[in-house]
Amino acid sequence: MEDDKIHSMWWRAVSTVLVLVMMGSNGHAAICPSACRCENDILKTSCASASLEFVPIQLNPELHELDISNNKIVQIHFSFPFYENLLNLNLSHNRIKTLGNSNFNSQKNLTRLDLSHNQIENLTRDSLKGLKALTYLDLSSNSLEEINPAAFRELHSLSVLKFGGNKLIHLEEGLFRACKNLKELYLNDNQFLELPTAALTDTVHLRLLSLSQNLILTVEDGDMPNLSELQTLLLDSNVISEIHPDGLSSLTALSHLDLSDNNITAMPTASLAKLSSLTTLRLSGNYISHILPVAFRGLFHLRVLKIDRLDTLKQIDSRAFVDNIKLEKNTHGLQCWLWQLIQEHKARSLKLNETYSEKKMKTVTLDLILDVNDIFCYGPEDIEGELLADATKSQMDCSVSWMAAVSVTVTVTFILAVIGGVLYWAPKRRSRPIKKEISEIQDTIRRNMPPPTPPRKNEPYEVQVEKYILPPHMMIQNDYRSLPSWDPYGAGTVNIYEQLNEPRDRPHIVYV
Numbered sequence: 001m002e003d004d005k006i007h008s009m010w011w012r013a014v015s016t017v018l019v020l021v022m023m024g025s026n027g028h029a030a031i032c033p034s035a036c037r038c039e040n041d042i043l044k045t046s047c048a049s050a051s052l053e054f055v056p057i058q059l060n061p062e063l064h065e066l067d068i069s070n071n072k073i074v075q076i077h078f079s080f081p082f083y084e085n086l087l088n089l090n091l092s093h094n095r096i097k098t099l100g101n102s103n104f105n106s107q108k109n110l111t112r113l114d115l116s117h118n119q120i121e122n123l124t125r126d127s128l129k130g131l132k133a134l135t136y137l138d139l140s141s142n143s144l145e146e147i148n149p150a151a152f153r154e155l156h157s158l159s160v161l162k163f164g165g166n167k168l169i170h171l172e173e174g175l176f177r178a179c180k181n182l183k184e185l186y187l188n189d190n191q192f193l194e195l196p197t198a199a200l201t202d203t204v205h206l207r208l209l210s211l212s213q214n215l216i217l218t219v220e221d222g223d224m225p226n227l228s229e230l231q232t233l234l235l236d237s238n239v240i241s242e243i244h245p246d247g248l249s250s251l252t253a254l255s256h257l258d259l260s261d262n263n264i265t266a267m268p269t270a271s272l273a274k275l276s277s278l279t280t281l282r283l284s285g286n287y288i289s290h291i292l293p294v295a296f297r298g299l300f301h302l303r304v305l306k307i308d309r310l311d312t313l314k315q316i317d318s319r320a321f322v323d324n325i326k327l328e329k330n331t332h333g334l335q336c337w338l339w340q341l342i343q344e345h346k347a348r349s350l351k352l353n354e355t356y357s358e359k360k361m362k363t364v365t366l367d368l369i370l371d372v373n374d375i376f377c378y379g380p381e382d383i384e385g386e387l388l389a390d391a392t393k394s395q396m397d398c399s400v401s402w403m404a405a406v407s408v409t410v411t412v413t414f415i416l417a418v419i420g421g422v423l424y425w426a427p428k429r430r431s432r433p434i435k436k437e438i439s440e441i442q443d444t445i446r447r448n449m450p451p452p453t454p455p456r457k458n459e460p461y462e463v464q465v466e467k468y469i470l471p472p473h474m475m476i477q478n479d480y481r482s483l484p485s486w487d488p489y490g491a492g493t494v495n496i497y498e499q500l501n502e503p504r505d506r507p508h509i510v511y512v
């Protein structure tokens with residue numbers, strides 16, 4: 001403390017002398033080095049990409065904004081006492097190894113500090129001392145391994161904190177105790193083996209948490225603290241294989257969840273079922289083989305579902321999406337996926353016809369079983385009611401990325417056991433009766449088996465779901481032979497429906 005005061009007084013004296021000298025020689029309070037661009041009227045200076053090795057100290061001391069990014073600055077000791085009014089400071093893309101102690105102590109009004117793309121290895125107790133107004137701190141792409149648990153004790157205003165691209169393994173308990181306003185925390189691309197639970201218990205107002213690109217193996221019960229305002233959770237590109245059924249249950253406000261590119265082998269239905277506010281779910285790039293009935297149970301608000309790049313996918317049950325009455329984008333994806341499958345199927349059987357005699361043909365088993373003549377389009381309008389197999393590429397309007405994803409899937413040998421109807425993607429249209437919209441989405445669960453005739457248009461009729469359950473003899477996978485008859489609203493099943501207040505949230509099953 002004494003040290004700090006002495007330093008501060010000393011630098012104040014030096015700066016005063018410097019300023020007086022400049023005023024005497026120049027008639028101005030500051031000079032602008034040729035490498036910098038000074039806009040004195042708005043108190044903004046940029047010395048970006050100027051090959052500077054030190055922070056210039058002769059700039060206007062009233063500065064609000066200083067950009068010294070993309071230079072060769074190695075250390076910042078005693079560099080900023082001159083600039084007490086700074087609001088914005090950009091030190092990114094330099095060669096800073098350490099922030100030292102109390103070097104930002106005069107920046108009481110600084111709100112944004114960018115220290116990304118340096119070589120900072122640690123934050124000591126006093127590295128960030130004095131930054132009481134700081135709302136945005138970017139420390140991404142450094143070499144941080146150690147953070148003193150008291151490093152953030154004065155950062156009461158911090159709202160966005162970026163730690164991506166460091167070497168963090170854990171965060172100490174109490175690290176964010178003073179940061180009651182923290183809204184976004186980026187911990188992506190580090191080396192976390194588990195959720196930093198102890199540090200996260202204090203971040204009660206967190207809205208976004210990124211833990212992408214770490215080494216997290218599981219999400220256990222109690223790993224995720226009570227973050228009741230968390231809306232976005234990014235857990236993609238980890239090695240998660242297990243999520244405890246209550247692992248995420250405290251996240252009552254969660255609307256976006258990314259679990260792509262993990263080691264998930266079974267759809268985490270129970271763990272997701274409690275996330276009743278979820279609108280976007282990403283599960284691409286996992287090792288899921290079966291998407292079982294009501295795989296996305298209780299997710300009535302789900303609009304976007306990404307399940308491409310599931311290389312080991314063998315089966316999608318026709319009842320997988322029954323609860324997801326608001327599903328939008330995925331239906332298009334699935335329709336594209338199916339269409340591509342059919343094209344492959346056609347091409348293959350053509351090739352087989354050429355190669356083998358009709359007799360031999362009978363002994364050749366296609367690894368894909370598709371009832372191509374039972375799969376009809378429910379939209380868009382120009383191909384409504386037609387065989388999906390007859391649709392052209394342009395009618396399908398499938399994006400390149402979907403096609404790429406699909407062809408990966410198709411090259412894998414698999415048996416497509418259950419595919420019902422065909423999904424219809426619903427681009428935003430003028431107001432349509434709710435019932436029809438639901439029915440289009442509910443076509444997902446329409447089983448292709450019973451009705452041998454194409455669906456009749458303009459004749460909505462309600463049916464019971466049981467009618468469309470795949471009969472046991474069609475079951476290819478043994479484990480589904482014993483499926484109990486399925487009644488989503490009956491006793492003994494999920495009482496998650498009870499939790500919904502609005503009766504119109506109840507899934508309505510209508511077939512067109």
Ligand SMILES: *[C@@H]1O[C@H](CO)[C@@H](O)[C@H](O)[C@H]1NC(C)=O
Pocket residue numbers: 084085086106108109
């Ligand atoms: C910080 O800002 C306030 C009001 O915006 C101002 O009164 C005060 O002088 C500033 N403090 C410093 C150290 O510049």
Ligand SMILES: *[C@@H]1O[C@H](CO)[C@@H](O)[C@H](O)[C@H]1NC(C)=O
Pocket residue numbers: 048069070090091092093112113114
């Ligand atoms: C800092 O400068 C870098 C590169 O010059 C830029 O990409 C970045 O957006 C700036 N940071 C802030 C917070 O404006």
Ligand SMILES: *[C@@H]1O[C@H](CO)[C@@H](O)[C@H](O)[C@H]1NC(C)=O
Pocket residue numbers: 097098121122124146
């Ligand atoms: C922090 O890193 C600097 C620079 O590598 C090093 O000199 C210092 O000893 C480190 N401090 C702690 C507490 O690890």
Ligand SMILES: *[C@@H]1O[C@H](CO)[C@@H](O)[C@H](O)[C@H]1NC(C)=O
Pocket residue numbers: 226228
């Ligand atoms: C979680 O936090 C919210 C809001 O602070 C509170 O209402 C709720 O009771 C807490 N839940 C648990 C399980 O602690």
Ligand SMILES: *[C@@H]1O[C@H](CO)[C@@H](O)[C@H](O)[C@H]1NC(C)=O
Pocket residue numbers: 239241263287
């Ligand atoms: C994740 O899955 C891959 C592919 O199945 C496997 O090679 C790897 O060992 C798994 N990693 C962990 C940590 O389970």
Ligand SMILES: *[C@@H]1O[C@H](CO)[C@@H](O)[C@H](O)[C@H]1NC(C)=O
Pocket residue numbers: 346349350353358
């Ligand atoms: C292949 O041969 C079978 C039996 O002769 C026939 O039903 C089928 O339509 C042929 N497939 C194609 C794509 O020509």
